[in-house]
Amino acid sequence: MTSMRVYTDSNITPEPWMAYGACLETGGEIFFPAVGDVETAERARAICDGCDVRNQCLTYALERREKYGIWGSTNERQRRRILKGQP
Ligand code: SF4
Incomplete structure (x- = not known):
């Protein structure tokens, strides 16, 4: 079975x-990089x-207010800003 991240969360x-x-x-x-693991986060975002x-x-x-992880090349903080309408 494939192990795409979205399929691993029940x-x-x-x-x-x-x-x-x-x-x-x-x-x-x-x-889902550890807090402060910028290198891993950047690898995920590059993918x-x-x-x-x-x-x-x-x-x-965004619709599900996902609080954790990299989704669509964004991290949690970036998604919060998008939802607030901030650049
Ligand atoms: S944008 Fe990133 S996390 Fe989303 S499906 Fe594509 S590779 Fe996976």
């Missing part, structure tokens, strides 16, 4: 776009930057 209902995520190739661990479903992923995370 709280998440898989959606069709998830089958096209670039993280299908990498597994999910790096998308997202080349992902065909980046926009869908970000929309999904």
Whole structure:
């Protein structure tokens, strides 16, 4: 079985776009870097930057107010800013 990050969380209902995520190739661990682990976060974001479903992923995370991890090339702080309408 593939180990795309979104399929590893039992709280998440898989959606069709998830089958096209670039993280299908990498597994999910790096998308939840430890606090302060900038290097791992940047590796995850670089994968997202080349992902065909980046926009869908970000929309999904914003709609669900995902508090943890890298989604659609954003971290938690960046998503909070987007939701607040801040640049
Ligand atoms: S944007 Fe990133 S986390 Fe989202 S599906 Fe693509 S690779 Fe995975």
